[in-house]
Amino acid sequence: VQVVKQLHKILFFDWEEIDNCYTFSIILKSLLEFLSERSPLESFPLNRAVVDLLFGMQEQLQNAVFKNEKFEKEDIFTIFEDSLEGEFMAFSGMPLKGLQVLGLLETRSLSFDNVIIMDVNESVLPKLRLYEPLIPRDIMAQLGLNLLEREEEIQRYYFKRLISSAKNVHLIYREGGDRQRSRFVEEIIWNQQKEGNSLDTLPISTISFKVEVLPDKREIKKEKNVLDYLKNLSYSASSLDTYLNCSLKFYYKYVLRLDENESELDEPEAVDVGNFVHEFLNEIFEELRNTKFSISNEFRNHFSSLLDKRFDECFKKRMDAGAFILKEVVNHRMNRFLDEEEKRESEVKEILGLEKQCNMKLELNGETFRFNGKIDRIDLLEDDTILVLDYKTGNAKKMTVKTVVSDNSEMTRDSITRIMKSLQLPLYLHFIRNEFRNKKLDAGLYLLKEPKLVKLFGNKEPVEQGIFDKVMELSARAIEHIICKEILNPDVPFSPDTKNSRFCEYCPFTLLCR
Ligand code: SF4
Structure with missing residues (x-):
């Protein structure tokens, strides 16, 4: 002790x-x-x-x-x-014999027969300090102080001098994820391709390491205080979906409330881009709310200039050399999304709600549980249907109504995950059911990558009341099962679920459950 x-x-x-x-x-x-x-x-x-x-x-x-x-x-x-x-x-060594481990600047005026350069990746070589805490980069540029460019030239000179004086050179870089090979390597390859008039002038050997996440059989038992906490928790669609995918992840995220550590200055990640797009669409569509839905040329122009402005405000500080590509991609996708919206002009009467905060209580197994969620958008369609929309910037799992209503399997966490896939859209419909009691309801995922709107009850036929009621009933039973028979069951521990390796690959808690 x-x-x-x-x-x-x-x-x-x-x-x-x-x-x-x-x-x-x-x-x-x-x-x-x-x-x-x-x-x-x-x-x-x-x-x-x-x-x-x-x-x-x-x-x-x-x-x-x-x-x-x-x-x-x-x-x-x-x-x-x-x-x-x-x-x-410094790693000191014998200058005339054996292996020397040197930093790039330490190699000045030295020549070697064999040179191995590790990590020839962007942001490592050249290593440039993009964020200057005292004088912003724009002001430096205005004053003619192009320190970054000078620094890059110095590193390029040392790099080229070192490799041109060597007999054998091995440049080692990592690729994949957000790793790009260095612009210095690109230059070499480009020059060789121009000289050889072919794309395959330089042999590149690839070495890959298969990395597998190996969660142990770690299980977390539910103590009384945890069960009390879970009884009073306000459940959301993402917490329920997280439980469906991995109960241990649910424990880390919604019981321990662990989150990824993010810095404002980190490179933008998929989740940041997703948040940006959500906020932007909320802001821009606020202008069309409660008016006749129409994508005019004037609206298009305003859409593009606001997107440009908001992108710079959000990402400029954090951008590296490749960020202009991100901007191009976002612009391209948003413009295609707007084309898709234009096609919906004849279908949509008006936008009724944006980022609507919803709270409700449901009676499950004799007890009352709280639920909350934020609906991205609610449209009123020309045929008087209320359509709940959720924007998806990444991949999304969507339930297929036909499979759900025709399946007779016993309700278990596995069968719910397999058949219903996600409880998000049904939960959203439960949220608005009372408010729009006399209207037909539907819900859809707006897949912004494609872009495509996929409705829960099919894109063509009007929603059939019998099928709608059945889906509502089955989803309510599924929610009840997940909360009462699983989450609140002291005999079902939180345990790792590794069936979907991609899910583990992108899980921020990988290190915790190894
Ligand atoms: S790494 Fe996989 S098993 Fe571990 S918590 Fe995340 S999703 Fe669950």
Whole structure:
């Protein structure tokens, strides 16, 4: 217990109250001393070099002129992280023999027979500081201070000089995900292709590593306090769908409330683009709300200029060299979406609601449960049908009504996942059912990638009341089963579900359940 207490103090507690660099440096010093004395850290030569470097930084902070200035804790960490990022650690070696591990700038004036360059990827080589905290990049450019361009030229020079003086060169880069090979590699390939007048002038060997997520059989038992919490939880379509896909993920996300750590300065990810598109469509369609639905030329022009403006406001700071492609893609998809909307002019009478916040209570198994959700858009159609819409920027699972009404399997989590796929649209219909009691209701996913509107009850025929009622009844039973027989069942632990490997691949909790 003493050891745990001491570790807690040195790793967490001591850091709570820091408000200037002096206190930070003293706490850092005691942590480094503790690690040096009480851990095998010093047995590894490289560790020693790192600790020496950290002691050096600690001393600088302890004696800095601003050491007693008050800062927010987060800012002190940022200052430290930023200066740590600028530190270099040399791997010393014998210059005439064996393998030398060098940084690019350390290779100046040196030549080698064999050169292997690792990580020849964008944002590593060239490594450019896109975000300049003191003087914004636009102002620098206006003043004629093209530091980025100069920095890139310097790195390009060292890179080219090094590889031109070597007999054998291996350039190693990673591809896939958000990784792109360096513009320096692209230049080499492009020059070779021009010279050889062919696309296959440079042999590129590919080495791939198959990475599989291996969740263990980790299961989380439901304690009484967790069950009490779950009884009072307000359920949403995404929490229910998450449970259908993996109950352990539901536990991490909706019980422990863990979330991904995101920074405003990170590269935009799919989820950021999705949020951006949702917010933009909400803003632009607000102007058409409660008027005759029409996509005029004037509206189109306004749509494009607002999209441009909002995109720059949202992503400009975070953009790297490839972001203009993202802008092109978003523009292209949004314009195609607008074409699709224009085709719906004769079908849609008006837009009744946007980002409508919904709350309701449902009686399930003798108990009352709360539900909440936000409906992207509600349209009133010319035939008086109310159509609930959910925009999807990524892939979406959609239930097929025919399969749902014709299936007689016993209700289990597996059968609900397999047959209903997602409870989102039925839940949305439950939300608005009372408000639009005398109207026909339908719901649809607007797949913005394609773009295509896929309605729950089919795109052509009018909604049949009998089928509608059956879907409502089955979905209510499915929701009841998931909450009462699964989520609130103390005998059903939260456990990893690895049937769908793609789901695990993109799950932010992969590391937790390994
Ligand atoms: S990684 Fe897979 S098994 Fe683990 S929580 Fe995520 S979805 Fe579930």
